[in-house]
Structure formats: C-alpha cells, structure tokens
Amino acid sequence: xxxxxxxxxxxxxxxxxxxxxxxxxxxxxxxxxxxxxxxxxxxxxxxxxxxxxxxxxxxxxxxxxxxxxxxxxxxxxxxxxxxxxxxxxxxxxxxxxxxxxxxxxxxxxxxxxxxxxxxxxxxxxxxxxxxxxxxxxxxxxxxxxxxxxxxxxxxxxxxxxxxxxxxxxxxxxxxxxxxxxxxxxxxxxxxxxxxxxxxxxxxxxxxxxxxxxxxxxxxxxxxxxxxxxxxxxxxxxxxxxxxxxxxxxxxxxxxxxxxxxxxxxxxxxxxxxxxxxxxxxxxxxxxxxxxxxxxxxxxxxxxxxxxxxxxxxxxxxxxxxxx
Ligand code: HEM
Ligand SMILES: *[C@@H]1O[C@H](CO)[C@@H](O)[C@H](O)[C@H]1NC(C)=O
Ligand SMILES: *[C@@H]1O[C@H](CO)[C@@H](O)[C@H](O)[C@H]1NC(C)=O
Numbered sequence: 001x002x003x004x005x006x007x008x009x010x011x012x013x014x015x016x017x018x019x020x021x022x023x024x025x026x027x028x029x030x031x032x033x034x035x036x037x038x039x040x041x042x043x044x045x046x047x048x049x050x051x052x053x054x055x056x057x058x059x060x061x062x063x064x065x066x067x068x069x070x071x072x073x074x075x076x077x078x079x080x081x082x083x084x085x086x087x088x089x090x091x092x093x094x095x096x097x098x099x100x101x102x103x104x105x106x107x108x109x110x111x112x113x114x115x116x117x118x119x120x121x122x123x124x125x126x127x128x129x130x131x132x133x134x135x136x137x138x139x140x141x142x143x144x145x146x147x148x149x150x151x152x153x154x155x156x157x158x159x160x161x162x163x164x165x166x167x168x169x170x171x172x173x174x175x176x177x178x179x180x181x182x183x184x185x186x187x188x189x190x191x192x193x194x195x196x197x198x199x200x201x202x203x204x205x206x207x208x209x210x211x212x213x214x215x216x217x218x219x220x221x222x223x224x225x226x227x228x229x230x231x232x233x234x235x236x237x238x239x240x241x242x243x244x245x246x247x248x249x250x251x252x253x254x255x256x257x258x259x260x261x262x263x264x265x266x267x268x269x270x271x272x273x274x275x276x277x278x279x280x281x282x283x284x285x286x287x288x289x290x291x292x293x294x295x296x297x298x299x300x301x302x303x304x305x306x307x308x309x310x311x312x313x314x315x316x317x318x319x320x321x322x323x
Contacts, residue, residue, distance in 0.1 A: 024142035024307060029121075033113035037125065043105050044129040052248065055134035056194025056241075057097035062127035063190070063302065064092060065120070067177060068156045070306020072148030073119035076102060076319040079151055089156030095197060099320075102126060106319050119319035120145035124303050134193070136250030139296035141303060146313035149322040163200055163265035167274045170267055177305050179298070185271050185280040186298045189291055192254035195238040196264050198230035204266060206232045217269050219261040226264075239264075250292070255285035 029036045048055050065075040068086055075092070076099065079085025086092055102119065105126055109117050121143045132138040161173050174184040205227055208215045214223050222243070229239050241264055242253050257263045258271050258281055272278045284291045314323050 024144045024304060024309065026140060026142050028143040029113075029117060033109070033116045036109065036113065036117060039109065039112060040105055040122065040125045041129045041132075043108055044101075044126055045133045047101055047104070048130050048133040052134060053195065054098050054101055055130035056190070056248070058101060058123075058127045058130045059190060060194065061096055061098050061102070062123050063187070064096060064156070064160060065123055066302050066305045067161075067173075068152070068159050069148050069150065070308065071120050071124060071145055071303055072306065072308050072313060073123055073145075073316065073319060074148045074151045075156075076119055076123070077148075077151035077322065078320045079153070084153050085151040086153060086156040087151075089153040089160065091160040091162065092156060094199075098126075101130075102319055110317065115315055115317065117315070118145050118147045118313075119316050120147050120307070122319070128299070131250070134248075134250060137292050137295060139299040142300070144307075144309050146308040146310075147316040147319075147322075148308060148313055161267060163267050164203065165267050165270065167270040167277065170270055171274075177302075179301065179305075181274070181277055182280055182294075183298045183301060185277050186284075186291070186294045187302060188268060188271055189252065189254045189284065189295055191241045191263065191265075191268055192251055193248050194241050196241055197235065198237045198239065199235035201226060201230050201239075201264060202232070202235065204264075205230060215266065217261060217266070222260075222262045252284050252289040252291040255281045255289075255291070259285060 061075060062071070064086070065071055065073060068074055075086045075096070077085055079088065087096065102123055105122050106119060109122060124141050124143070124145065128139055128141045159173065159176075161170050165173070170184060171181050174181070179187070204215045204218070205223065206213055218226070225243070226239075230237060240248060242248070242257060243262065244253055244257065254263070254268070258268050261269065263269055272281050283289075284294075317323055
C-alpha cells in the first residue's frame, strides 16, 4: 500500500469514527450503563400504573423539548434568574406536566450509573415507555443524546406551534425542524390522547373575531358542548383532547374528529385545510389504519431533531440545572 493510500485509509477511519460518534444508537448505553433501558421501563411502568395521565404529559414534554434547541433536555432547565426559561414560555407555563417523573427517573439512574446517562435520553425513553405502558403504541429510541446548557422562553415562543396557527404557519414550523408535512399530520395524531386546559379554548369559543365570537369552523353542536365544559373565563378545567370516548385510549379517532370538525384546536382543523394533508388524514381514518406504525416512524425522526452528540453539550447531574 502506498503512503498516499495509507493516509487516505487512515483519514477514512477517522471520518468513520467521527460519524459513528455523532449518531444515535439503540445500543449506545450497552457498554456504559448495561441495564438502563430495563430500569427506566420499570420505573415508568410503576409511575403510569399510579397515574395514567402522565403518559400523554411525558409525550408532550419530549415534543416540546425537541422543538426548542433540539432534543437536549433544555425544557427541563430552571432558568437561572427565573422567568425566562422554556418553562415560562406561553405554550409551556401552567401547562407542561411530568417534570417530577423525569427527576425521579434521573435520580435512580444516577444511583446506578453516575454521570453517564443524559437527561435528554431519559426524557426520550420515558416518553416512549410511558406511552407503551399507556397502551397501543411504542417506537424505537436510539440513544446518545447529550444535554444542552441554554434554555430560552423567547426561542420556545418562536418555535413551538400555537393552537390557533393555520396550515402554512404550522408547516413552516415543522419543516424548519426537518419534519415533513406528513410527519406533522401524523404527529398531530398524538391529540387522540391527553388533556387540554380550558384556557387553550377560550379564544376559539368566545372571542374568535368581531364577526364570529365562536370559530365558525367548529361543528355547532360540538361548540355548544365545549362551552358547557369550558365556561367563559375558565382557564383551569382540564378536558380530554378526544371528546368521543369515555376513557383515554390510543387510537386513530383524532382523524375522525378532524374530519367532523370536532377537534379542540384550530391547528387540528388545519390538518384538513391542505389537499395533500387532507389525503393523509383520510388515509389514517380507516379500518387497518397505518397510524400507529407511521406515528412510530415519525417519533423516531422527531427524537433526532438537533441532537447534541459526541463531545458537544454535557451529561447533566441534575436535570433542572447545568453542571
Ligand atoms: C401541530 C401543532 C401542535 C399544537 C398547536 C399543539 C397544541 C397543544 C395544546 C394547546 C395542548 C393543550 C395544552 C394545555 O391546554 O395545557 C396540547 C396538548 C397535547 N399535545 Fe399538542 N400540539 C401540537 C402538536 C403536538 C405533537 C406533535 C405532539 C406529540 C407528538 C403533541 C402532543 C400533545 C399531547 C400528548 C397533549 C396532551 C398533554 C397532557 O395531557 O398533558 N402535540 N397540544
Ligand atoms: C435490570 O433491571 C430490571 C428492572 O429494574 C431488573 O428486574 C433486573 O434484575 C436488572 N438486571 C440486572 C442484571 O441488574
Ligand atoms: C384567563 O386567562 C386570560 C388570559 O391570560 C385572562 O385575561 C383572564 O383574566 C383569565 N381568567 C381568569 C378567571 O382568571
């Protein structure tokens, strides 16, 4: 082998090593913290048995983490001076739940493998394990994310989708995170589970516009039902995202609700206001729906947004503060 060739081979090896380092892998902790995934799963199962509503909450926490600075656990950080972290952003304040679950898992994992497992990976695993325990859905979680050191309310207000956004605004936000319109339609199907505060419905029900105090795109019977559940000025009552079933379950009802104008948010209704997106909605809403499989793929993709790997970021010791 000539020296040029050796240099080339060595360079390729270095490149391969760097690339391998920068990629997430389901076996990332196998040598670093052997029993990690079993342990997280066990803790989360116990948690969800105690309170099922924490599963949708953890799913949303992971989504809101990934959309702001990537999946780097920035959503978990308390802002040092108070009042300006992601927790204080409009879409998060008085709304995100499940922080104590992550702290609990982190404490137990630190006791087992100190300084090894990132808060971002713990959040990604907890979201998946909780929804698996909730029932009917799971996805693959490649690991190796590292934790960020910055949290910003301003960035969260810029990057998190608001419930009154139209299709184009939502599309721009999702595309900006490397997700397609299809990913967006599929991921929005998460609104088949979980709760919303009446605060999130006030404008749509009571002060939509001067001409129409109630959003005219809502089915009138459904609007009347929502108004009974969420009286004007009620910011605190929690109501089910999917109003068509007595208990919260994983299914493709979301798409049926969108088509019948019986979803909670303008952003849900928007999913049928674009021809290509509407086709995807129709495809999900059939017997033998591909929804769960497509949701699993989209979640894995979402979990890769802007991840810190290799030597970037840090492994936080405590999820609410940088080291
Ligand atoms: C398309 C843009 C989206 C908008 C505008 C949006 C907006 C909202 C709003 C306003 C709530 C109620 C929050 C409250 O009132 O406290 C909510 C709840 C929820 N969202 Fe979304 N969301 C979107 C996409 C997603 C995605 C992509 C996921 C996950 C993959 C998701 C998962 C959830 C879950 C699980 C809940 C219930 C949380 C709980 O029970 O604590 N959402 N969303
Ligand atoms: C791994 O964790 C699970 C769940 O906590 C536990 O049942 C199992 O005994 C552990 N295995 C080892 C080898 O520590
Ligand atoms: C509900 O929230 C809105 C918007 O923040 C506020 O203007 C209103 O006073 C609140 N209502 C009550 C009863 O707290």
